Amino acid sequence: MIKITFPDGSVREYAEGTTAYQIAESISPRLAADSLAASVNGATVDMTRPIEADASVKFYKWDDDEGKHAFWHTSSHLLAEALENLYPGIKFGIGPAIENGFYYDVDSPTPITEADLPRIEQKMQELSRNKEQLIRREVPKAEALKTFTEKGDQYKVELITDLEDGTISFYTNGAFTDLCRGPHIPNTGYIKAIKLTSVAGAYWRGNEKNKMLTRIYGISFPKKSMLDEYLAMMEEAKKRDHRKLGKDLELFTFSQRVGQGLPLWLPKGAALRDRLEQFLRNVQKEYGYQQVITPHIGNKELYVTSGHYAKYGKDSFQPIHTPIEGEEYLLKPMNCPHHMMIYANKMHSYKDLPIRIAEIAHDFRFEASGTLKGIERGRHFCQNDSHIFVTPDQIEEEFAGVVKLIFDTYKDFGITDYRCVLSLRDPEDKVKYHDDDEMWNKAENALRRVLDDIGIDYTEEIGEAAFYGPKLDVNVKPAIGNEYTLSTCQLDFCLPSKFNLTYIDKDGQRKTPVVLHRAILGSLDRFMAYILEETKGNLPLWLAPVQATILPVKNEDEELNAYAHGLYDYLADNGIRVEIDERAEKLGYRVREAQVKKIPYLIVLGKNEAAEGTVSYRLHGEQKSTTVSKDEFVAMLKDEIATKKNNPAAAK
Secondary structure, X not given: OEEEEOOOOOEEEEOOOEEHHHHHHHHOHHHHHHOOEEEEOOEEEOOOOEEOOOEEEEEEOOOOHXXXXXHHHHHHHHHHHHHHHHXXXXXXXXXXXXXXXXXXXXXXXXXXXHHHHHHHHHHHHHHHOOOOEOEEEEEEHHHHHHHHHHHOOHHXXXXXXXXXXXXXXXXXXXXXXXXXXXXXXXXXXXXXXXXXXXXXXXXXHHOOOOOEEEEEEEEEEOOHHHHXXXXXXXXXXXXXXXXXXXXXXXXXXXXXXXXXXXXXXXXXXXXXXXXXXXXXXXXXXXXXXXXXXXXXXXXXXXXXHHOHHHHHHHHOOOOEEOOOOOOEEEEOOOOHHHHHHHHOOOOOEHHHOOEEEEEEEEEEOOOOHHHOEOOOEOOEEEEEEEEEEEOHHHHHHHHHXXXXXXXXXXHHHOOOOEEEEEEEOOOOOOOOOOOOHHHHHHHHHHHHHHHHHHOOOOEEEEXXXXXXXXXXXXXXXXXXXXXXXXXXEEEEOOHHHHOOOOEEOOOOOEEOOEEEEEEEEEEHHHHHHHHHHHHOOOOOOOOOOOOEEEEEOOOOOHHHHHHHHHXXXXXXXXXXXXXXXXXXXXXXXXXXXHHHOOOOEEEEEOHHHHHHOEEEEEEOOOOOOEEEEXXXXXXXXXXXXXXXXXXXXXXX
């Protein structure tokens, strides 16, 4: 008999070789039916895998990431089976589960286009109804090589060749067998709804020197209603996509000649960035921060000393070599080491602390081309980064100040849907995390006390801390897509020691300061993507690139044009960002263009407005016009800007 321990601490005995499915069934038939995969001693496995020894067991359902992963991984195998049925002689690369769905890379003798996807979907649906089990088999490496060599699938042969000697696992569903570690759901009958979404090209193993394969993307669900909901969400996502909005609003563009993941900010986008940066500088000044500027590169040894190179060197661009001296520099992937050196510039007393320094910093990281997404994820980005140097007894007060700053800033942007996470180390992982139990316990307890005292709801997540200390992450749930971290505050006892930073304490002794790493809005680029998608491009007036546009009804009327230009000057002199559209186009056409650009206020001027010296305006997305005096209009806009009111169109 073997002992099985469940998440609630209870223990049951079962016969050796009992499967996770059988264990779930012994508890509840409903639990067995809903479970897609299981955790056995921390490893995710098939529900049908026999358990041969005492183990801790947990079951994963659709709502769990591990459950979705197994479901979509199985769907990729179902896709491969359908493709092998429809395209004899097809060769297979890899077919993983991804964040939303799955894909398979294939080398087909017959080209596969998006027009073929409905037929492939139909075949997948047909096969799924067979409720095919995914049968695992482990074979010696030599046998695995023989199997795929005889099949003529050179891509699988290459993958197997690169594996270490030993046993290799296969999975078979129906007539299709694949090289795979698993895990998988019990059978294909769980897959009730399938949508193949797109076809793309992908170099084998990501190497442009290799053959271009066909990558077929898809997503699947256990219920058709889930697929319908997902497709509706995708339609909404298209409307909100910051890449489309950035183009429509003329904010940024990209050029292959410049390079992937390197945005070019157009005048309106640059002006928007500037306002955002100025906002951050002003609010940080109120909280006692001093602005600094550091170079875009740094000596490699700087990052070696900090430990960042060992942890993240693979995500950095390759070192830059000086022509004569032979030195190595890196494009700056983060700002922490530079800010340590700013502190080290002179000796400090305890009376100087806390020292709060901040920077709108340009950083560079190598992101694989497949992960790039507009300005949300690029190879160049700007951080509103800050480091606060404190004595140990100042930690809690300064941390509380950062928390207040974050949420005060959120109010200005109308951000209300967020979740606070206290990210802690995994005490068992001595490789990932700085090995100092006393330091970690002190740091984690300090952050807990502050959050508890403030009364903030938070969850704790083990293994999500930075390598040098625990942190508070504030995660937002965007209108479309998955949750991600917007703001962070990290407590660090480690880096100051690495750089030998000190201050003179009250007792005249040199002590090591503690550092708080802080970012209010994280990457400004990602934040701009977030706010564009949240508002559908209907930015609040204080941020909008163009706040009002003037549209004379008849552009050939000299008197009307003179009034329009006079109004333009009046608004501009009062700090309103205004444009005038007097092109020889029909009014309806010009109005529609202004709507596409999501300009908050459309001012339509006719003879009455010119004669009476008034302004006739309507809000973006509305048909109703309102006529007021010029002074009233300016006063209204200034109030809306000063109070940072949300754009009502953003809620529609």
